[in-house]
Amino acid sequence: MSDAGRIHLNLFTMNTVGHLSPGLWRHPRDRSRRYTELDYWLDLARTAEEGRLDAIFFADVLGSYDVYRGGPEAAVSGGVQIPANDPLQLVPALASVTRHLGFGVTASTSFEHPFPFARRMSTLDHLTGGRVGWNVVTSYLGSGARNLGLDGQVSHDRRYDIAEEYLEVCYKLWQRSWEDGAVVEDRERGVFADPARVHPIAHRGEFFTVPGFHMAEPSLQRTPVLYQAGASPRGVVFAARHAEHVFVAAPSTAVLGRQVRAVREAAEAAGRSAPPPVLNQLTVIVGATDAEAKRRFEEYLEFASPEGALTLMSGWTGIDFAGLDPDAPLAGLRSDAIQSALSAFSDADPARVWTPREIADYARIGGDGPVIVGSASTVADALESIVEETGASGFNLAAAVQPETLEGIVEHLVPELQRRGRFKREYAAGTLREKLGGAAPTPAPDHPASSVRIG
Numbered sequence: 001m002s003d004a005g006r007i008h009l010n011l012f013t014m015n016t017v018g019h020l021s022p023g024l025w026r027h028p029r030d031r032s033r034r035y036t037e038l039d040y041w042l043d044l045a046r047t048a049e050e051g052r053l054d055a056i057f058f059a060d061v062l063g064s065y066d067v068y069r070g071g072p073e074a075a076v077s078g079g080v081q082i083p084a085n086d087p088l089q090l091v092p093a094l095a096s097v098t099r100h101l102g103f104g105v106t107a108s109t110s111f112e113h114p115f116p117f118a119r120r121m122s123t124l125d126h127l128t129g130g131r132v133g134w135n136v137v138t139s140y141l142g143s144g145a146r147n148l149g150l151d152g153q154v155s156h157d158r159r160y161d162i163a164e165e166y167l168e169v170c171y172k173l174w175q176r177s178w179e180d181g182a183v184v185e186d187r188e189r190g191v192f193a194d195p196a197r198v199h200p201i202a203h204r205g206e207f208f209t210v211p212g213f214h215m216a217e218p219s220l221q222r223t224p225v226l227y228q229a230g231a232s233p234r235g236v237v238f239a240a241r242h243a244e245h246v247f248v249a250a251p252s253t254a255v256l257g258r259q260v261r262a263v264r265e266a267a268e269a270a271g272r273s274a275p276p277p278v279l280n281q282l283t284v285i286v287g288a289t290d291a292e293a294k295r296r297f298e299e300y301l302e303f304a305s306p307e308g309a310l311t312l313m314s315g316w317t318g319i320d321f322a323g324l325d326p327d328a329p330l331a332g333l334r335s336d337a338i339q340s341a342l343s344a345f346s347d348a349d350p351a352r353v354w355t356p357r358e359i360a361d362y363a364r365i366g367g368d369g370p371v372i373v374g375s376a377s378t379v380a381d382a383l384e385s386i387v388e389e390t391g392a393s394g395f396n397l398a399a400a401v402q403p404e405t406l407e408g409i410v411e412h413l414v415p416e417l418q419r420r421g422r423f424k425r426e427y428a429a430g431t432l433r434e435k436l437g438g439a440a441p442t443p444a445p446d447h448p449a450s451s452v453r454i455g
Helices: 032-036 037-049 073-078 088-096 116-125 142-147 156-176 231-241 253-271 292-301 306-315 340-344 356-363 376-390 404-420
Strands: 006-013 055-059 101-109 130-138 183-186 192-193 226-228 245-248 278-287 372-373 394-398
Touching: 006 037, 006 278, 006 404, 032 192, 037 404, 055 130, 073 226, 073 306, 088 101, 088 116, 101 116, 101 226, 116 130, 156 183, 156 231, 226 231, 231 253, 245 253, 253 278, 253 376, 278 292, 278 376, 278 404, 292 356, 292 372, 292 376, 306 356, 372 376, 376 404, 394 404
Parallel strands: 006 055, 006 394, 055 101, 101 130, 130 226, 226 245, 245 278, 278 372, 278 394
Antiparallel strands: 183 192
């Protein structure tokens, strides 16, 4: 089978306890409580690379989930993505024990100036040998905005306006500021870099002013691989212009297929030569047999927290689920949080009407993405069916119990997908962008980052 028919797989995690399966930190075999220990992460990285996964994809938030019941108490009590540490700090250490595994890190355009952030990403790209990606988010938690000194969250579409200029600044720093060959290392003349080839970007826009040049010399990729996790109408337009991989969390193939089509149509309208691959969030619980996997799943349910699930959903959607009739259909609600998360359960799939009680049951393992349980053959059949039915290109695989979930994927699922020709047996050479199918270490010619390049 050609590379086009192969499935992309990332490990989806967060520098916290539990991540997307609230309450599962209590499971006797779960080790996510060790998230503050470097050895825990080194072991996960080694296992992910053993399984030839594309990347570890790190989620992140800068605020607490305080929409549910009007405060953070449920999140703090249940360990619902709090406490949470910085994911970027992990990357150099994980890169030191791997050779090919990529690292996608989530960082917001809403709360940090692009000038220091661009340097931070260049540093990571240098230290990883060109294996870093950036999941561009605009943030959705009002608590995060208040923690950064704002009165409240900026409106949804306005956050994307800020993100557009934020990326423009980053592109100029990464792509334009230093020409190829600017670093000459002329020992005889004592010239390290040629000043004539290092350019101030002279950016003055609505949100940012950056007169000077990039502090870091060009890294292998210059611009990190760009992921984007927006499926709202405004988010799709943004993704179609900037994303090299799009990350969504669709609860059904109907919703996922609709999102894939929207990305493709928007990419064509944006003049992209090929639409970015779409990856759906998914949790797979794989065992040696269907019966073993089912027993494991039922065991996990004993520890799962429906209240924790509603705490997450309230934060994602901006709607306090504690104030809704648990058995009333969820429809017609709007907020300034993650619009696609709300739409996926309220009106994106006309064939399904959800109630808050059903959402709590659904989201207690794996959050807002589906869960597939079974043997390697059963799960592989399901993944192939999703890809064929929707046009999705792969999955961000979340964990229920870690490292058990990842070990099941590597031991059982990966070999089955490889046997079917659906998953790579070896990594491609080069940077993360090249390993993911790019023709060069730097962005494609039709990507907006390339339009600012000089030299």
